[in-house]
Amino acid sequence: MRIIGGEKGGRKLSRWQGVGIRPLRDRVRTALFDTLGEAVVGAEVLDLF
DSSP: OBOOSSTTTTOBOOOOTTSOOOOOOHHHHHHHHHHHGGGGTTOOOOOOO
16 A cells, blocks of 8 residues: 655555455546545545455
8 A cells, every 4th residue: 555645745655464354446546636625634534445
């Protein structure tokens, strides 16, 4: 997993072993935040989908 935007954009995160979750595809995540657009400018967002 990696952070795709903001101040920490591009940073990779370690995976959680054995938790039974998987991250959204980058394409889906990017589309979601592109849709939200101006509504989240300046906001701190934790993507836990």
